[in-house]
Amino acid sequence: MDKLLDVSSYGICLFSLDVLQDFLKREKIRTKKLLQKLQKDKELYLATQREGIWLPFVKIDAYKYIIKIDGRDEPFDDEWVQKLEYGGFNLEIQDTLCVASIGMFYDFNVNDFSEYVTSYQTMDGNTNYKQFKYDIPSGKYLVTIKGYAHKTAGRRNPKYGFLFSLVKVDAFDGFKNPREDELYEFNVSWLTYSKEATVYWLPEEEGGGNKAWGNTEYRAVIQSDDGELCHIYMRFDKTASAQNTLTSKCRMDNTLHYKNQDDLIYSGAEYTIYEESRKNGKSLLQEVGRIVIA
Numbered sequence: 377m378d379k380l381l382d383v384s385s386y387g388i389c390l391f392s393l394d395v396l397q398d399f400l401k402r403e404k405i406r407t408k409k410l411l412q413k414l415q416k417d418k419e420l421y422l423a424t425q426r427e428g429i430w431l432p433f434v435k436i437d438a439y440k441y442i443i444k445i446d447g448r449d450e451p452f453d454d455e456w457v458q459k460l461e462y463g464g465f466n467l468e469i470q471d472t473l474c475v476a477s478i479g480m481f482y483d484f485n486v487n488d489f490s491e492y493v494t495s496y497q498t499m500d501g502n503t504n505y506k507q508f509k510y511d512i513p514s515g516k517y518l519v520t521i522k523g524y525a526h527k528t529a530g531r532r533n534p535k536y537g538f539l540f541s542l543v544k545v546d547a548f549d550g551f552k553n554p555r556e557d558e559l560y561e562f563n564v565s566w567l568t569y570s571k572e573a574t575v576y577w578l579p580e581e582e583g584g585g586n587k588a589w590g591n592t593e594y595r596a597v598i599q600s601d602d603g604e605l606c607h608i609y610m611r612f613d614k615t616a617s618a619q620n621t622l623t624s625k626c627r628m629d630n631t632l633h634y635k636n637q638d639d640l641i642y643s644g645a646e647y648t649i650y651e652e653s654r655k656n657g658k659s660l661l662q663e664v665g666r667i668v669i670a
Contacts, residue, residue, distance in 0.1 A: 378537075379443045382504035385479025387434035388441070390519065390540065392512075393489050394470040399429045411481035426551045428466035431519055432478055433554045433562040442524075442537030443475050445510055452539060456524040459567045462560055463520035463541075466548045470514045475540070476507035517542040521554075523564030536564045558592060561611075570629040571641050575610070575649070577622045577665040584664045588612040588624040597661060598647035600640055605659070606630055608649070608667075628667065645669045 381388065400406075403420065407413050414421045424430050444451065452458075467473075474489055488494050492509040519542055526535035554560055561567060578584025587594045594610045610626040630640055646668045650661040 379449070379508050380440045380505060381443045381475065381477060381508065382440050382506060383436060383477050383479075384438045385477050385482070386436055386438055387432060387478030388436070388475065388538065389430050389432040389478045389481065390467060390473060390475055391430035392467075392469040392471070392473055393486070394472075395468045396429055397486070399424065399427070408484050409482065410484040411478065414481075421555075422553065425466060425553050426548070428468040428516060428548060428551075431465050431467050431554065433521065433560070434478060435557070436563045437534070437565045439534040439536060439565065440504070442535075443508055444537065444539045445473070445475075445512075446539055446541040448510055452524045452537060455527055456537070457527060458522055459525050459564045460523040460561065461520065462552075462554070462562075463518065464552050465519040465521070465554060466551050467517050467519045467542070468515070469512045469517060469542075471511065473510045473512045473542075474507055475510070480506055512542065513544075515544050516546070516548060517544055521562065523562065523567070525564055525568040529565070529568050531569055534565060536568070538564070566627070566629070570611075570627040571643075572670040573610070573626055573628045573667050574670070575624045575626060575665055575667050577624070578663065579622065583662050584622075586622060586624060587664065588626070594626075596649045596664065597652045598649055598667070605652075605661075606640060607652075610667075622665075628669070641669060643669060 405413065414424065442452075443449075476489075476494075480488060480494075489507060489509065493505060494507040495503050495505045497503060519540055522539040522541070524537045524539065526533075529535045554562070575588070577586050592612055594612070596608055596610070598606050598608055600606055608628050608630055610628045612624055612626045628641070646666060648666050649664055651664050653660045653662070
């Protein structure tokens with residue numbers, strides 16, 4: 377039976393409870409608001425990555441995800457498509473590995489991890505799982521994260537999962553920070569329903585200019601074939617945001633869920649893009665370029 381992790385808190389983390397507790401004792405950290413503490417104290421957070429204390433990855437949609445450990449669970453079969461893979465993250469394990477919703481760090485309680493599975497009942501009688509625990513030999517590991525989407529997955533059928541591979545090492549040599557958003561995109565559902573596209577900006581003197589310059593995201597408006605204005609969201613890769621040219625590569629999505637996504641965002645579609653403003657209660661559109669969907 378698949379392990380379905382409820383991730384209503386938009387993030388997942390991997391850690392070994394004994395390793396984490398030893399770190400907290402050493403650093404004299406007594407607060408239960410661990411997530412808040414690690415978000416505010418950058419040096420402390422980076423120390424957890426350097427030493428392999430915990431491995432968080434966030435900004436993923438609030439769905440239930442199938443969780444698998446390579447060599448412990450059955451791999452994803454041919455009905456699933458791999459969407460992402462990032463490796464080389466430090467993690468030290470002492471006997472057991474916890475895979476948990478990052479929301480359990482809002483108000484951290486050791487007792488919540490006393491069992492191999494932590495769950496709760498919803499009002500309608502369903503069981504949601506907040507963490508799973510695995511027996512793993514103690515040691516230092518490099519972790520690879522792979523994200524999968526079922527071939528039928530989409531907005532109305534969120535079937536996604538993650539596979540974690542562990543490679544044992546004698547010592548850590550540097551570290552990677554999974555919170556470097558310009559390098560890592562863990563939101564497997566976004567990679568499934570968004571589309572690759574190219575933006576061709578108008579020159580600045582014509583009201584355009586490269587909106588990706590110095591930015592990683594941008595919101596604009598396009599017009600559908602039936603005249604409806606639709607808001608789109610674009611994420612640029614780090615190359616696009618670092619180069620001041622009139623062409624940018626991005627992934628894009630219709631943010632307001634157009635009545636039929638496939639009628640709006642499909643391979644080969646091309647739209648004029650506008651910036652929208654309001655004056656005296658009226659919508660004003662300024663053309664800034666055009667977008668072509670790959």
